[in-house]
Amino acid sequence: xxxxxxxxxxxxxxxxxxxxxxxxxxxxxxxxxxxxxxxxxxxxxxxxxxxxxxxxxxxxxxxxxxxxxxxxxxxxxxxxxxxxxxxxxxxxxxxxxxxxxxxxxxxxxxxxxxxxxxxxxxxxxxxxxxx
Amino acid sequence: xxxxxxxxxxxxxxxxxxxxxxxxxxxxxxxxxxxxxxxxxxxxxxxxxxxxxxxxxxxxxxxxxxxxxxxxxxxxxxxxxxxxxxxxxxxxxxxxxxxxxxxxxxxxxxxxxxxxxxxxxxxxxxxxxxxxxxxxxxxxxxxxxxxxxxxxxxxxxxxxxxxxxxxxxxxxxxxxxxxxxxxxxxxxxxxxxxxxxxxxxxxxxxxxxxxxxxxxxxxxxxxxxxxxxxxxxxxxxxxxxxxxxxxxxxxxxxxxxxxxxxxxxxxxxxxxxxxxxxxxxxxxxxxxxxxxxxxxxxxxxxxxxxxxxxxxxxxxxxxxxxxxxxxxxxxxxxxxxxxxxxxxxxxxxxxxxxxxxxxxxxxxxxxxxxxxxxxxxxxxxxxxxxxxxxxxxxxxxxxxxxxxxxxxxxxxxxxxxxxxxxxxxxxxxxxxxxxxxxxxxxxxxxxxxxxxxxxxxxxxxxxxxxxxxxxxxxxxxxxxxxxxxxxxxxxxxxxxxxxxxxxxxxxxxxxxxxxxxxxxxxxxxxxxxxxxxxxxxxxxxxxxxxxxxxxxxxxxxxxxxxxxxxxxxxxxxxxxxxxxxxxxxxxxx
Numbered sequence: 001x002x003x004x005x006x007x008x009x010x011x012x013x014x015x016x017x018x019x020x021x022x023x024x025x026x027x028x029x030x031x032x033x034x035x036x037x038x039x040x041x042x043x044x045x046x047x048x049x050x051x052x053x054x055x056x057x058x059x060x061x062x063x064x065x066x067x068x069x070x071x072x073x074x075x076x077x078x079x080x081x082x083x084x085x086x087x088x089x090x091x092x093x094x095x096x097x098x099x100x101x102x103x104x105x106x107x108x109x110x111x112x113x114x115x116x117x118x119x120x121x122x123x124x125x126x127x128x129x130x131x
Numbered sequence: 132x133x134x135x136x137x138x139x140x141x142x143x144x145x146x147x148x149x150x151x152x153x154x155x156x157x158x159x160x161x162x163x164x165x166x167x168x169x170x171x172x173x174x175x176x177x178x179x180x181x182x183x184x185x186x187x188x189x190x191x192x193x194x195x196x197x198x199x200x201x202x203x204x205x206x207x208x209x210x211x212x213x214x215x216x217x218x219x220x221x222x223x224x225x226x227x228x229x230x231x232x233x234x235x236x237x238x239x240x241x242x243x244x245x246x247x248x249x250x251x252x253x254x255x256x257x258x259x260x261x262x263x264x265x266x267x268x269x270x271x272x273x274x275x276x277x278x279x280x281x282x283x284x285x286x287x288x289x290x291x292x293x294x295x296x297x298x299x300x301x302x303x304x305x306x307x308x309x310x311x312x313x314x315x316x317x318x319x320x321x322x323x324x325x326x327x328x329x330x331x332x333x334x335x336x337x338x339x340x341x342x343x344x345x346x347x348x349x350x351x352x353x354x355x356x357x358x359x360x361x362x363x364x365x366x367x368x369x370x371x372x373x374x375x376x377x378x379x380x381x382x383x384x385x386x387x388x389x390x391x392x393x394x395x396x397x398x399x400x401x402x403x404x405x406x407x408x409x410x411x412x413x414x415x416x417x418x419x420x421x422x423x424x425x426x427x428x429x430x431x432x433x434x435x436x437x438x439x440x441x442x443x444x445x446x447x448x449x450x451x452x453x454x455x456x457x458x459x460x461x462x463x464x465x466x467x468x469x470x471x472x473x474x475x476x477x478x479x480x481x482x483x484x485x486x487x488x489x490x491x492x493x494x495x496x497x498x499x500x501x502x503x504x505x506x507x508x509x510x511x512x513x514x515x516x517x518x519x520x521x522x523x524x525x526x527x528x529x530x531x532x533x534x535x536x537x538x539x540x541x542x543x544x545x546x547x548x549x550x551x552x553x554x555x556x557x558x559x560x561x562x563x564x565x566x567x568x569x570x571x572x573x574x575x576x577x578x579x580x581x582x583x584x585x586x587x588x589x590x591x592x593x594x595x596x597x598x599x600x601x602x603x604x605x606x607x608x609x610x611x612x613x614x615x616x617x618x619x620x621x622x623x624x625x626x627x628x629x630x631x632x633x634x635x636x637x638x639x640x641x642x643x644x645x646x647x648x649x650x651x652x653x654x655x656x657x658x659x660x661x662x663x664x665x666x667x668x669x670x671x672x673x674x675x676x677x678x679x680x681x682x683x684x685x686x687x688x689x690x691x692x693x694x695x696x697x698x699x700x701x702x703x704x705x706x707x708x709x710x711x712x713x714x715x716x717x718x719x720x
Contacts, residue, residue, distance in 0.1 A: 026226040029179050029501065033224045034214035034259060057500055066506050066548060068497065078351075078513060081288075081296060082178070082209065082257045084496035 001121050004039035006048060007031070010055065013125045030054035046083040046112040048121065049096060052128045053086040056093075062131060065092050074098055076109045083112065095127040134266075136407070137292045137305055137393075137444045144483070145447050147361065147439035148400050154482040154535050158453060160462060163533040164486060165598050166568045167282065167466050169204025169247070174505060174542050174572025177498040178210030178258050181227040182235055184501060184574075189239050191575035195585055198244060200594055202571065204282045204466065205239050206247030207232075214260035221262055221274055232278040240279065247282030247466070248275060252448040253289030253298065263289055264452060272455035280465060285452060287471035292444040294388060295474060296350075307391030308344035308438035309382035309408060310337075311364055312417050316378045316434075323381075327364045327436075334362030340417070343389040345438050349473035350492045352519050355621035357526055360476045363437040370427040377422035380436065385414035397435040398425050405440075445475045449484045468539070468568070472514075478527055482535035487568050490527065494520050494541035497549075499574065507544035509554050509649065509709055510625050517544065517558045518625050518647055524565050525607050525629065526619055531566055533602035539568050546573030546584050556689065557645060557711040559587050563597040564605040564631050564643050564713070592688040592715065596633060596641050601672055605633035605643065608666030611654050618666070628654055628706065632663050638673040639717035641688070646706040657702035680718030688713040695719065 001009075007025070011018045022039070025031030030051065056062040064085070071077055071088035078084055087110050090096045096116075098108035116124070143149055144157045155161040170188050172180035189205045192198050211232075213222040223231050236246040250256070250271065253263040264271050264285070275283060288296045294303040313322045321327065323341040334344045346361040347354040354360075384392040396404040403425045411418050425434065449469055456465055469477055469485035472492045481488030492514040499505030508516040520540035527538045543562060545555045562569060571588060578584045607617045612627040614620040625647040633641040640663060646652050660678060668674040685701070686693045689712060703712055 023226070032178065032210075032214070032258075033226065037213075037215055054500075057503065064497065064503060064506065066497075072512070078492065078496070079296060081493050081496060082259070085177075085498060088496070 001043055001116070001118055002040050003035050003043040003047065006043045006121055007035065007051065009122065010051070010125050014129055028058050030058040042115055044112065045096065045110065045114050045116055046080055046087060048116060048124060049090040050083055050086040052095060052124060053089045056089070056128060056131060060131065064089055068092055073108050074110045075107060076112055080112050087112070093131060095124050137440060138447060140405070140443055140447055145443055145450060146402075147443060150442070150479045150483070157450060157483050158457070162464065164466070165533060165600070165602060166487065166537045166566050167204055167468070168201040168569040168598075169206060169245070169282070170202065170571040170575065171206040171208055171247075171284070171542050173208035173498060174495065174544060174547065175499050175574045177500060179500050180207060180210055182230055185235060186238055188575050189242050189244055191578065192244060193242050195575070195578060195580060195589070197589065198242075200589055200591065201598055202569070204245045204247045204570070206249070206282055206284060206570065208249050208284065209256050209258045209260075209286070211249065212256070212260050212262050214258075214262065216262055216267070219267065219270060221271055236279040245281035246279060247284065248278065248280050249284045249286065251286040251288050252445070252452070252471075253287065253291065253295065255289040255297070257286055257288035257296065265291060265448070268451050268455045269458070272452065273459045275456065276460040276463065282466040282468065283456070284468040284470050285449060287445070287474060290445070290448070293441055293474065295471070301386035303388050303390075304384070304386035304392035304407075305444065306345055306393075306438070306441040307389055308394050308436065309384040309392060309411075310340045310342045310390055310414055310417070311344060311436055312340040312381040312383075314366060314378045314380050314434065314436065315419070316368060317376060321366050323364055327366045329362055329364060331359040331362035333360065334364065340383070340415075344436065345389075345391065346441050346476055348388065349476055349490070352491060352514055352523060352623065355526070356473070356476065356478050356490065356523060356530075357619050357621070360479065361437075361439060361442070363435050366434040366436070368427065368432045368434055370429055370432055372429050373427070375424060375426050377424055378434065379422055380420040381417050382408055382420060383411045383414050383417045384408060387414075390414045391438060393438050393440050394420075395435075395437045395439060396423055396425065397437065398427060398432050401426070442475045442480055445471055445477075446480045446484065453484050473523070478530040478538065482530070485536050487537040487539040489539045489541060490523050491520055491540070495544055495547065499547065501574070504574070505547045506549040507547040508549050517550070517554065517561070521561050521565070522623050523621065524567065525631065526621060528604035528606045528618070531604045537566055537568055538604065540565065542570040542572040544572060545588060546577070552583055553707060554709045555584075555587060557709055559590065560593055560643060560689070560711045560713050561645060563593040564633055564641060566597055566602065566604040569594070569597055590688075592686070592691070593713070596635070599635045601634055601636035603634045603667075603670045605631040605641065606667050608632045608662060609656070609658060611656070625649070628652055628656060630656060630658055632667045634667050634671040635715070636672055637717070638671070638676055639715055640667065640671065640677065641713060641715050642701055643711060643713040644703050644706060645711045646709060649708050651705060651707050653705040655702065655704055657700045660699045677718045682719040684717045684719060686715040688715055
């Protein structure tokens, strides 16, 4: 799924106009210039987390969770100093889950650079809009 | 412009062996200066900072009179650029900064403040914007001069030659030497395990080879910054005359933290090999290198098997930027803030190029946004708390000074959620005792003249400690935690009280008692004049007068009470959770 497709799906699910969404989203503070500039690139999970977190904050006016301790079980949380809070907020709210590399559940990671398929992305959007 | 391998380092002044030499060895005009003070956009707004918000912050600095206290620099952090170059040049994000950077700089300068910007030694910024300075040092520095910057913060994401944040993890191949089983010289095999000496504490013996030849990754709070941080493998070889000979190295390569592919071979301080070795099948599939020609002197020779490129490459990258700023701007005064998060032990080399160097990863990742204060913490297992940063900075005093630069435990988190007034007060006092840069990180629009935050960040007594012209960072002279060397030991258990002493230019000292514990403590702690002299006497402006004084003027910098004392001991009986007592003690007459 590309960044553009993800943003359009989010808008469609939220009942928002997709026309001019990039500029509107940047002005409202939930999209970045890179989302428009690199719109046709596949969207990484860290960017899904960023967009959904900022959408919650700026559009739905949902303040951040103060306690992000549950996200500390993600081994790669601090691999990304810029997106750590985006990932933590979305993870702690149960919108996106960890990926487990070991059967015993001892190595949970978010997979920042990984991708999610269309069904997963739709589910993330649905959970976001339910909050 | 983008190379596929680290640059050759022909300048010996950028080499590990020169790290201890004078701070202005490379840049003759490197200025002696006090820690920078100002405001940085990151903790307040993250990537969401804008021209409008920045102007509002600058105006509020003036309105609150913070500029008169020294808060001069207004610094744009990550998130301000268009995420792709236009014809090879940086551009502002046109939605966030519609008037452009020069216009914003002019506005900030019109308020008699100073303007700072941000970039990264890698190919991208930490935000992912594809405008890192790597390969564009010259044009970017020309633009920074054109935009009239007074300050630059340079980050370390997506760095080509280390496994830094977002960088290719296999870049570790540049950061560590291969595993080494031994060398062959004059037809004789010398075992790395049996015949060599390991320096430092990084390398270790595994089976019949030595691994982790390099330096620690200091990004996380796992390793002390004190002592020899880099390991080498040393073979002592006797020679009966000056001569040239060949050695071969038995090695196995990897591309992970601890095992790399880049090898340096030196005899004494002369480097004979500094390059990648051919890849082996695995980290334990040893093979012999091609012959490496070395020169031996008559007598004892130290053949050094090493890789200091993790530090040297990073220094080289920062020096290149500094060089281009000078080429473009001449003697324009620009504060250079190194932000590689302590990864490559910048306390060793930062003084040669920078005015400060971050010592760890960020103090918080829960940064704010317009309308959200963000969240900070008093303690955490990682770097993301006041005490995490303090615990490392407090043993780094010997690395800092006006002629060197400053340890940077990151921006102030005063005003963020998650910390109470007591924690905020101790945080400010700690940063001032530690001579940290004082970069505010809050939305200043919420600060009103005379409120708690304004009073705290305007505290002239505390700021005077940070900006004292003697420029000596406080030393920990006592801690209730059991240890042999309070000034050197890296202590991460916060159930303790620390006592810090700081010499000041007028002959007085500051004495700080910090309760790191989240519970009240009732330890009776008493520090004598002799204890103070023993701890910091060698760095005091006038230790003799302090020692021989009959009485002292004691000013409590927190309560603002002042009294005279003939007692030669200073102490506390109990102290609230996370609280501090800081005294300025001046010998009478």
